[in-house]
Ligand SMILES: Nc1ncnc2c1ncn2[C@@H]1O[C@H](COP(=O)(O)OP(=O)(O)OP(=O)(O)O)[C@@H](O)[C@H]1O
């Protein structure tokens with residue numbers, strides 16, 4: 164049976180990040196994809212022009228309509244925009260208790276534009292984070308959640324993942340894409356095990372939506388694999404392959420998208 168996976172996130176008309184990237188990653192990783200939209204974002208490879216946030220009541224309406232009808236095997240949460248939307252998602256998680264919830268705590272786009280209101284960071288940390296199974300912050304997001312300075316060395320990642328776990332996250336995937344070096348290393352920590360996930364650093368300008376793609380691939384794979392480490396390792400391999408294939412695309416003038424190709428799996 165094909166697994167059903169839903170993304171709760173914002174949009175990207177250029178198809179590189181957000182809902183559009185998530186749905187492609189779901190399909191490419193063997194899942195049936197569905198979506199609940201939290202914000203309409205006028206953005207492309209060069210940046211964000213405008214954001215229209217969906218009213219929290221309508222996020223609730225999308226979630227309840229969907230979850231009353233469809234069996235959901237995993238959830239990926241991305242851009243949430245504000246505290247009202249976060250609380251609408253928290254209420255739905257409490258009511259329906261879906262399995263395998265992955266939170267990509269999206270705060271700022273690659274272009275530097277804010278996608279989460281600064282005052283909503285505490286709500287995300289205190290109310291949503293303890294209710295999810297895996298969080299996937301990049302290094303600036305991890306620092307923001309902990310109220311710390313951003314770390315700059317892979318050696319500091321295990322201790323930081325430990326501090327994130329203390330906030331209530333069951334599994335932490337700390338993404339090291341913002342470090343420099345030949346490898347783009349991430350760290351998975353949970354269930355008393357801490358594992359560095361090395362990955363070839365692909366030289367490309369097509370790196371828009373890498374975090375969205377990774378968390379969506381993890382959500383698609385988790386119900387199809389025996390545990391989190393297996394799903395996360397495979398999703399990282401998928402992302403590296405999608406980055407490697409991104410040179411085949413000609414989309415926009417800024418940070419282009421990765422290529423979600425179905426032959427991979
Ligand atoms: N050039 C690259 N080559 C290979 N892997 C990369 C590269 N850049 C980022 N990654 C990987 O992409 C994933 C996302 O990492 P990153 O730390 O950039 O997250 P992010 O900032 O949330 O991404 P984004 O905001 O672009 O969606 C990680 O697995 C990271 O290791």
Ligand SMILES: Cc1ncc(COP(=O)(O)O)c(N)n1
Nearest residue numbers: 173174180181272273371372
């Ligand atoms: C709707 C949405 N969600 C997430 C991102 C982050 O992706 P990136 O950091 O690559 O801009 C984005 N730009 N838009």
